[in-house]
C-alpha cells in the first residue's frame with residue numbers, strides 16, 4: 001500500500017536555532033514534537049511492508065496530501081498553535097477523504113483540553129478526580145481539599161507540570177494558577193490530588209475488539225528524595241537521562257487480578273466514551289483507598305523507539321511480545337480494518 005506518514009519534527013530551540021514556537025512559550029515549547037530518530041523509526045517500521053510517503057505536518061501538508069493522495073495516512077502529528085492543534089492534520093484528511101490512523105479531530109481536540117475530557121468522563125460515570133478550570137486567579141477551587149495539582153489546561157508531555165505543581169494552601173494555589181496563566185496563556189486546571197499508585201495503560205483496537213496491553217506502573221520511589229510523587233517535567237525530561245536512566249516504570253505492573261480488572265475496565269470505558277480509535281494511552285491514578293481514576297487520555301501516545309528511552313506505549317507492547325515495528329504495523333492494520341480497507 002501507499003502509506004502517507006504525517007509528523008512534526010522537533011526543532012533546534014537554541015538561540016541560533018530555528019525559533020518558531022508551535023503552541024506556547026517557555027523552555028518546554030517543543031516537548032511534544034517528535035525527535036528525528038522517532039520519525040525515522042516509524043517510517044522504517046511501515047516501510048517493511050509498504051511504500052511510505054513522509055509528509056511534515058506544516059503549512060504545505062495540505063498540498064502534499066492532495067497531490068500524493070496516499071491510500072491511508074499514519075498520523076503522529078502533534079500540530080501547532082492552540083487547543084485544536086492535534087486535530088489539524090486529521091481535519092485536512094477528512095476534507096480530502098483520505099483515511100488515517102488514530103482518533104478524529106473531535107476526540108483529539110477534546111482529549112487535549114483536559115477539562116472538556118473530564119466533563120465527558122464525569123457525565124458518563126467514569127471516575128476522574130474533582131476539578132475546576134480557572135481563567136483568573138481564584139483561591140476557591142470548587143470546594144476541593146488540599147493538596148491539589150495545578151496544570152495548564154491543554155498541554156501534554158508533562159509541559160507545565162513541575163515539582164511545585166502540587167499545592168497545599170491558598171497562597172501556593174494562587175501563585176501556581178497565576179504562573180500557568182502567565183507562562184502558557186491558557187486557563188489552569190486545578191484538580192484533587194490523588195496520592196495513590198499511578199499507572200498508564202496502552203490500548204489498541206476498536207469496537208468490541210479493544211486489546212489492553214500489560215499495565216505500566218510509574219514508581220515514584222525512583223525519584224530524587226523530596227520530589228513530589230508526580231510524573232513531572234523534571235522526571236520525564238531532566239532526571240531521566242539516557243546515560244543515567246531513571247528506573248521509574250515497571251511493566252507489567254504488580255497488581256492483583258481484581259485491581260487489574262478494575263483499572264482495565266475504567267480505561268476501556270474512557271476509550272469508548274471519548275470515541276478513541278485504533279490506539280490510546282490512558283493515565284490512571286489511585287486514591288488513598290485504592291480506587292482508580294482517569295487522569296487523562298493520550299490518543300497520540302509517545303512512541304520513542306529505543307527501550308532505554310522509557311516510552312510507555314512501546315514498553316507495554318514489548319511486554320505483550322510485540323516489538324516496535326509490529327506495534328506500528330498493528331496500529332495501521334486496525335485502522336485499515338476500521339475503514340474496511342484490505343491490506
Ligand SMILES: Nc1ncnc2c1ncn2[C@@H]1O[C@H](COP(=O)(O)OP(=O)(O)O)[C@@H](O)[C@H]1O
Nearest residue numbers: 129155156157158159191192193194230231296
Ligand atoms: N489529579 C492528580 N493527582 C495526582 N497526580 C496527578 C494528578 N494529575 C496529574 N498528576 C501527575 O502529573 C503527571 C502529569 O499529569 P498529566 O495530566 O498526565 O499531564 P501530561 O499531559 O503532561 O502527561 C501525571 O502523570 C501524574 O503523576
Ligand SMILES: [Mg+2]
Nearest residue numbers: 157158283296
Ligand atoms: Mg500524562
